[in-house]
Amino acid sequence: MPTEKDSEHRELRQLALARWDNDGAATSASEGMIARTSKVPPLSNAEVVQLQVRVIALENLVLALLAESSEPQRELVRDMATYISPRPGFTRHPLTIQAAAQMLHLAERARHFSGLKGRRA
Numbered sequence: 001m002p003t004e005k006d007s008e009h010r011e012l013r014q015l016a017l018a019r020w021d022n023d024g025a026a027t028s029a030s031e032g033m034i035a036r037t038s039k040v041p042p043l044s045n046a047e048v049v050q051l052q053v054r055v056i057a058l059e060n061l062v063l064a065l066l067a068e069s070s071e072p073q074r075e076l077v078r079d080m081a082t083y084i085s086p087r088p089g090f091t092r093h094p095l096t097i098q099a100a101a102q103m104l105h106l107a108e109r110a111r112h113f114s115g116l117k118g119r120r121a
Contacts (some may be wrong), residue, residue, distance in 0.1 A: 059106070066110030077107040 043051070066074055081103035086092045 063106055063110055063113065066106060067113035069110070069114075071111075074107045074110055077103055081107070 066077065081100040084096055084103075085100040086096060
């Protein structure tokens with residue numbers, strides 16, 4: 001039987017998903033505006049490498065945080081991955097598909113690491 005806390009979590013999840021929709025629309029509109037008003041120079045090789053390092057660090061940080069999270073929180077990550085996956089009838093964009101797969105992979109890796117919490121030396 002659903003508890004008050006379950007319904008509160010469901011409402012928060014719906015709010016987050018609604019914000020995601022709105023932020024995505026705002027971002028694409030603002031990106032279009034930036035593209036029209038200024039030219040962004042291409043990144044140098046050093047900048048690309050620095051971005052790669054930061055993405056690796058962020059991925060591992062997220063993994064550590066998810067490993068310490070509860071199963072319902074990891075389930076939320078899986079729900080969000082399903083949410084961003086292309087729905088029937090919509091264009092399947094490779095980057096979106098890869099992002100959703102990466103989110104699912106992180107949630108599974110976190111579940112594995114969460115079982116190792118008590119075994120640290």
